[in-house]
Amino acid sequence: MKVSVVRNILEANEALAQKNRKLFKEKGLFTINLMSSPGAGKTTLLENTVEALKDRLRMAVIEGDIQSSVDARRIAKKGVQAIQINTDGGCHLDANMIQNVLAHLDLDNLDLLIVENVGNLVCPAEFDIGENVKAMILSVTEGDDKPLKYPVMFRESAVLLINKIDLLPYTNCKINNINKAALKLNPKIKIFEVSCRTGEGLENWYKWIRQQTKKK
Amino acid sequence: MHELSIAQGILDIIRDEAEKNSIERISAVRLKLGKLTAVEPSSLSFCFELITKGTLAEGARLEIETVPITGRCAQCGREFTLEDPFCNCPGCQGLKIDILTGREFYICEIETDD
Ligand SMILES: Nc1nc2c(ncn2[C@@H]2O[C@H](COP(=O)(O)OP(=O)(O)O)[C@@H](O)[C@H]2O)c(=O)[nH]1
Ligand SMILES: [Mg+2]
Ligand SMILES: [Zn+2]
Numbered sequence: 001m002k003v004s005v006v007r008n009i010l011e012a013n014e015a016l017a018q019k020n021r022k023l024f025k026e027k028g029l030f031t032i033n034l035m036s037s038p039g040a041g042k043t044t045l046l047e048n049t050v051e052a053l054k055d056r057l058r059m060a061v062i063e064g065d066i067q068s069s070v071d072a073r074r075i076a077k078k079g080v081q082a083i084q085i086n087t088d089g090g091c092h093l094d095a096n097m098i099q100n101v102l103a104h105l106d107l108d109n110l111d112l113l114i115v116e117n118v119g120n121l122v123c124p125a126e127f128d129i130g131e132n133v134k135a136m137i138l139s140v141t142e143g144d145d146k147p148l149k150y151p152v153m154f155r156e157s158a159v160l161l162i163n164k165i166d167l168l169p170y171t172n173c174k175i176n177n178i179n180k181a182a183l184k185l186n187p188k189i190k191i192f193e194v195s196c197r198t199g200e201g202l203e204n205w206y207k208w209i210r211q212q213t214k215k216k
Numbered sequence: 217m218h219e220l221s222i223a224q225g226i227l228d229i230i231r232d233e234a235e236k237n238s239i240e241r242i243s244a245v246r247l248k249l250g251k252l253t254a255v256e257p258s259s260l261s262f263c264f265e266l267i268t269k270g271t272l273a274e275g276a277r278l279e280i281e282t283v284p285i286t287g288r289c290a291q292c293g294r295e296f297t298l299e300d301p302f303c304n305c306p307g308c309q310g311l312k313i314d315i316l317t318g319r320e321f322y323i324c325e326i327e328t329d330d
C-alpha cells in the first residue's frame with residue numbers, strides 16, 4: 001500500500017521558528033541571524049557592533065558554538081547580555097535551541113537581538129530560527145569563489161558583509177567577483193564591504209541596523 | 217553535517233503518518249529534494265539507515281528524487297533548467313533569472329508491504 005503524504009521535512013523546525021518570529025514581533029524586537037564559516041569575523045563584528053550601538057539600542061547576543069563559551073564571554077566583556085548555546089557537535093542552530101534560551105532574555109526591554117550561528121557556510125542557511133533577516137559574512141581571505149561553492153547561503157541572506165578588506169593587498173581575491181556573483185544569486189542582497197580590524201565601512205552597517213530597528 | 221537531524225525529522229513524520237494510517241511497518245519512503253538545498257543525498261541515506269534501526273522503518277528504502285533547478289528569464293520569459301545557479305538565459309543571455317524550482321524538500325509518499 002502506498003500513502004501519499006506531502007509534508008515538509010523541516011516542518012517541526014519551521015513551526016517553532018514561526019512561534020519565535022511572532023514573539024519577536026510582539027516585543028518589537030529586530031533579530032539578525034549572523035552566519036559565516038569559522039573565523040570570518042562574526043564575533044569581532046559583534047564586538048564592534050555592541051561597542052558602537054549599545055548606548056543607543058538595547059541589545060543582546062546569542063552565541064552558538066559547537067563547544068565552549070569563549071565568544072559569549074568576549075561579548076559580555078563589551079557590556080551587553082550574551083547567552084551561549086553549545087550544540088555539542090551540531091552544525092547549526094535551530095528554532096528549538098533559540099526558544100529554549102529566550103526565557104533568559106528580558107525581551108520587553110530589548111530593541112535588537114543578534115544570533116551568532118555556528119561557523120559553517122552550508123547548514124545554518126537551511127534552518128529558520130525565526131529571525132527577521134539572515135546576514136552572512138565572507139572574509140576576503142576565503143577567496144572570491146565562495147558564492148559559486150555555497151550558493152544556498154548567498155541566496156538566503158538579506159545582507160552580505162565582505163570582511164577583512166584590510167587584507168585585500170595580501171590576497172588574490174577580487175572583491176568585484178564576490179559582488180557580482182552574490183548579486184547574481186540574490187539581486188536584492190545588501191552588501192557592505194568592511195574591515196573589523198580598521199573599522200572601515202562599519203558605519204554603513206551600523207546605520208543600516210539603526211534604520212531596521214526604527215521600523216520595528 | 218545536519219543530515220542526522222533531518223533524518224530524525226523524516227522519522228518523526230513517517231511515524232506520525234504510519235499511526236494515522238494504521239501502518240505497522242514502513243518499507244519505503246519517497247522524498248523530493250531540490251538541487252538548491254544544502255542536503256547531501258548519500259549522507260542523508262546513511263543517517264536514515266542509522267536512525268531507523270529498531271523502529272517501524274528499519275530497512276526501509278529511502279528513495280530520493282532530486283528536483284532540478286529551473287528558472288524563468290525576467291527579460292524574455294523563457295523557462296529553462298539551470299545546470300548551476302549561475303547560468304544565463306540560453307535564449308537572450310539575460311542575467312536575471314527567477315528561480316522556479318530547486319528548493320523542494322518534502323516527503324511525498326510512504327509505502328508499506330502490510
Ligand atoms: N585582518 C583582519 N582580521 C580580522 C578581521 N575581522 C576579524 N579578524 C580576525 O579573524 C579572526 C577570527 O575572528 P572571529 O571574530 O573570532 O571569527 P568567527 O569565528 O567568525 O566568530 C580573529 O583573529 C580576528 O581578530 C578584519 O577585518 N581584518
Ligand atoms: Mg565566533
Ligand atoms: Zn531570456
